[in-house]
Amino acid sequence: MFQLTVTPASALADEPVHIQATGLPPLQMVTLIATMKDDKGNLYRSRAFYRANEAGELDLKRDPAVGGHYMGVHPMGLLWSLKPERPFDRLIKRDVMNTPTWITLDLYDSVYIHKVGEAQPKASQVLQRWFSSPDLQRVPIREGRIRGALFLPPGEGPFPGLLDLFGGIGGLVEYRASLLAVRGFAVLALAYFAYDDLPKQLEEVDLEYFEEAANLLLAHPKVQKPGIGVISVSKGAEIGLAMACYLKQVAATVCINGANAIHEFPLRYRDLVITPIPSFPERMQVNAAGAVRIRHFKGDPRDERNQHSVLPVEKARGPILFVVGEADECFNSKEYAEQALDQLRRHGKSSGRMLSYPGAGHLIEPPYAPLCCVSWSRGLFLPMLWGGEPEGQAAAQEHSWQEILKFFRQHLVLSRSTL
Numbered sequence: 001m002f003q004l005t006v007t008p009a010s011a012l013a014d015e016p017v018h019i020q021a022t023g024l025p026p027l028q029m030v031t032l033i034a035t036m037k038d039d040k041g042n043l044y045r046s047r048a049f050y051r052a053n054e055a056g057e058l059d060l061k062r063d064p065a066v067g068g069h070y071m072g073v074h075p076m077g078l079l080w081s082l083k084p085e086r087p088f089d090r091l092i093k094r095d096v097m098n099t100p101t102w103i104t105l106d107l108y109d110s111v112y113i114h115k116v117g118e119a120q121p122k123a124s125q126v127l128q129r130w131f132s133s134p135d136l137q138r139v140p141i142r143e144g145r146i147r148g149a150l151f152l153p154p155g156e157g158p159f160p161g162l163l164d165l166f167g168g169i170g171g172l173v174e175y176r177a178s179l180l181a182v183r184g185f186a187v188l189a190l191a192y193f194a195y196d197d198l199p200k201q202l203e204e205v206d207l208e209y210f211e212e213a214a215n216l217l218l219a220h221p222k223v224q225k226p227g228i229g230v231i232s233v234s235k236g237a238e239i240g241l242a243m244a245c246y247l248k249q250v251a252a253t254v255c256i257n258g259a260n261a262i263h264e265f266p267l268r269y270r271d272l273v274i275t276p277i278p279s280f281p282e283r284m285q286v287n288a289a290g291a292v293r294i295r296h297f298k299g300d301p302r303d304e305r306n307q308h309s310v311l312p313v314e315k316a317r318g319p320i321l322f323v324v325g326e327a328d329e330c331f332n333s334k335e336y337a338e339q340a341l342d343q344l345r346r347h348g349k350s351s352g353r354m355l356s357y358p359g360a361g362h363l364i365e366p367p368y369a370p371l372c373c374v375s376w377s378r379g380l381f382l383p384m385l386w387g388g389e390p391e392g393q394a395a396a397q398e399h400s401w402q403e404i405l406k407f408f409r410q411h412l413v414l415s416r417s418t419l
Helices: 175-182 207-219 235-246 304-309 333-346 390-411
Strands: 003-007 010-012 018-022 029-037 043-051 101-108 123-130 137-143 146-152 161-165 186-191 228-233 250-256 267-269 272-274 320-325 352-357
Touching: 003 101, 003 123, 018 029, 146 175, 146 207, 161 175, 161 207, 161 235, 175 186, 186 207, 207 228, 207 235, 207 267, 228 235, 228 390, 235 250, 235 267, 250 390, 320 333, 320 390, 333 352, 352 390
Parallel strands: 010 123, 161 186, 161 228, 228 250, 250 320, 320 352
Antiparallel strands: 003 018, 029 043, 029 101, 101 123, 137 146, 146 186, 267 272
């Protein structure tokens, strides 16, 4: 009798699961198909082909996929290889508190290459992937001009505080913040354009807005003093690095595939105005799939004429962790991180560190999330090429998440009641 098991069947989205099958004919070729719907009902699917062992057993921790969406031993491959049925969709979990992501696994006793639904699977299981825990608290933030959502772990705290910044996607993105809060941090997912009454388009970066957000977080009775951490990606990582340079409230910073200088829009802070490095839209390239590659779109921070736009990383009060994908097709992010580290060294500082991942693209997400190498992006008439190849991207997401948690636990003072 065919049996498919997933352990645990309900888990946090950043936790691995163990997938096994028993009762198969010895050495039988089988197909595993994963199906998931996002909050809007859009379908994502993956499939992989396996051969059972002589005992009629299959264990994804041990056995290699011989074909399908990935090959080799990848225990979580069915999850990270999920692909949207609608081209160029990007999975973003919106309701992080009330519903999990439901993933159905179906087992077929052959190499099944037909549409799902044309044949009955021999066994099925349903996984729940949660972005919050039962006692986690979400507090909508609409205070002064600050807009966001604050996630608080259970208990009195105080907890180490984090600000979470995304990039050109705009709006309010909460799934990373809620997962970090489950791990014991008080996290403010911060919107800064295209949300509520904030500007619809980003036209300048007002660093005082982000300073107000940091002060709001530090003023909360459940947030530890004296400093907070910042986790940031893409345009958000450019802002996160500027916060590290200019704001005394920032004690530790993670920059994921960001720049070391101000690009596209001016940055203002009190009497300071940093004008952006010029961009060159004529350098955009369109690949065979019709996606835009903008890796060479930005001007070079090393150019003498652009030095006024380079961020003074040597002024950062706390450590900085640069997380970069070497296959980033959106930013020349490894080069930018290396320039920032060189600048720190020239000033006698060793407070920067880089994690560089071969095969990883621009969107380095929490682990086991479906990989996104191309998707529609705000303001573009063609989809954006983010870059990355599946195995390298999956490995980067799994490793970097643990390193980010370790970094913040090391550099933010923790109370004994947390983590």
